[in-house]
Amino acid sequence: MLHERFNEAKFIIDTLNENGYEGYFVGGAVRDFLLGLPIKDVDIATNAKPEQVMKLFPHSVPVGIEHGTVLVLGNNQSFEVTTYRIEDDYEDYRHPNYVEFVDDITLDLSRRDFTINAMAMDINGEIIDPFHGKDDLKLKQIKTVGSATERFLEDPLRMLRGLRFTSQLDFELKQNVKDAISQNHHLLEKISIERITEEFIKIFKGRAIKRALLNIEETKVYLSLPILKESDKYFVTLLNKKIEPIDDPSLLFAFLHLIEPNVTIQQWAKSYKLSNAIKKGAIHLINQYHLYKQRGISNTLIYQIGREWLHLFAKLVLLVDETNINLNQLIKKYEILPIKERSQLVITGNDLIMWNENKKRGEWVGNILRKIEMMVVENEIRNDYTEIKKMVKQWMIQEKN
Ligand code: ATP
Ligand code: MG
Numbered sequence: 001m002l003h004e005r006f007n008e009a010k011f012i013i014d015t016l017n018e019n020g021y022e023g024y025f026v027g028g029a030v031r032d033f034l035l036g037l038p039i040k041d042v043d044i045a046t047n048a049k050p051e052q053v054m055k056l057f058p059h060s061v062p063v064g065i066e067h068g069t070v071l072v073l074g075n076n077q078s079f080e081v082t083t084y085r086i087e088d089d090y091e092d093y094r095h096p097n098y099v100e101f102v103d104d105i106t107l108d109l110s111r112r113d114f115t116i117n118a119m120a121m122d123i124n125g126e127i128i129d130p131f132h133g134k135d136d137l138k139l140k141q142i143k144t145v146g147s148a149t150e151r152f153l154e155d156p157l158r159m160l161r162g163l164r165f166t167s168q169l170d171f172e173l174k175q176n177v178k179d180a181i182s183q184n185h186h187l188l189e190k191i192s193i194e195r196i197t198e199e200f201i202k203i204f205k206g207r208a209i210k211r212a213l214l215n216i217e218e219t220k221v222y223l224s225l226p227i228l229k230e231s232d233k234y235f236v237t238l239l240n241k242k243i244e245p246i247d248d249p250s251l252l253f254a255f256l257h258l259i260e261p262n263v264t265i266q267q268w269a270k271s272y273k274l275s276n277a278i279k280k281g282a283i284h285l286i287n288q289y290h291l292y293k294q295r296g297i298s299n300t301l302i303y304q305i306g307r308e309w310l311h312l313f314a315k316l317v318l319l320v321d322e323t324n325i326n327l328n329q330l331i332k333k334y335e336i337l338p339i340k341e342r343s344q345l346v347i348t349g350n351d352l353i354m355w356n357e358n359k360k361r362g363e364w365v366g367n368i369l370r371k372i373e374m375m376v377v378e379n380e381i382r383n384d385y386t387e388i389k390k391m392v393k394q395w396m397i398q399e400k401n
Helices: 010-018 028-035 050-056 105-110 133-139 148-154 157-169 175-190 193-205 209-219 232-239 249-259 265-271 276-295 299-305 307-321 327-335 349-355 363-377 385-400
Strands: 023-026 043-046 060-064 069-074 077-083 085-088 098-101
Touching (some): 010 023, 010 050, 023 105, 050 060, 050 069, 050 077, 085 105, 157 193, 157 209, 193 209, 265 276, 276 299, 299 327, 307 327, 363 385
Parallel strands (some): 043 077
Antiparallel strands (some): 060 069, 069 077, 085 098
16 A cells, blocks of 8 residues: 555556556655655656656646656646656756756666665555665665765755755764765855755754754865855854754744844845845844843733744744743733734724824824834723723823923
């Protein structure tokens, strides 16, 4: 019996077989299945050419046809179906200069980075494992397919991928892999920052983040990473922290800024080409962290953080200060806030203008609204139309005198 995730993709291999082609499950899915880990994307390799795959599957999208990849839709998912290929001449360190389609699965497996990623599985659950990836799974080691140095010269990103897998799987780099990384990490400077950032974020997400950081120290990879390379001190600070897996990129970069405030979040965002969403999230967390340091946990703080950010905020305080904030208590406090957002206030700016007929419209409207909002949040006044109106009228009288 195939695992459910593979069963959902089996129709693709069945169709390929019925039409005289081979098809195998490959890569991370096979690895994670053998490890008993949750399976992410199920990828398929085939000797059918991309055009043939497109013909066999009307519901498909040519996402990277020049590299042999067609996205096949079915069972409410999409599956990458890639023609067996080998790559050559990574001249620009980004994309292989040319891709050659081949008709042997073993050749396709040989172009893959690590032995544990270079296994295929057929629809009967038989594993094809020409590079003994299964042995390395048992040994919990990251070993390249062939010479580590050669494979890293072809595509230097593999060095970061290797470190990422040590974190994700809690595996160790084989000594020759470590040595090759020590000698070649400077080549990372040739890799597009988007690819680096993606791996960087995944490294911190992994359960063995500490192990990965120790490997990064040992191999000195940080000397080839933006910002961290600027001063040994930055990486030492990080290494001295009691680190935990960080599963959100905004949280990660907020943390990196707060432990080394000399580097602004804008600098992190620029150097790692962060998306606006990640940057905005990081800034939000940083601002709330500062408010928390000034005034502790108040209704205003919890209100401003917002329900969906509370867990990230608690995690940030844990990471930066190594203090535990009880998330459940934060959530409880949030639940009993008198209002959750400004729109729940019983009055609006229009009411303020109405009550202050003689006053010209201006900034004061927003300021007073904000003041009332915070008073309601802090339970200094009830969210009640008459009470608020009475208070505002009193302010007006005081202002006149
Ligand atoms: P995960 O999906 O858990 O992040 P993965 O192993 O599936 O890990 P992907 O980036 O999805 O990683 O790549 C799928 C497969 O493609 C890998 O398992 C590996 O066989 C191959 N691969 C990916 N990137 C490279 C690379 N830079 N060099 C060689 N092979 C690679
Ligand atoms: Mg994958």
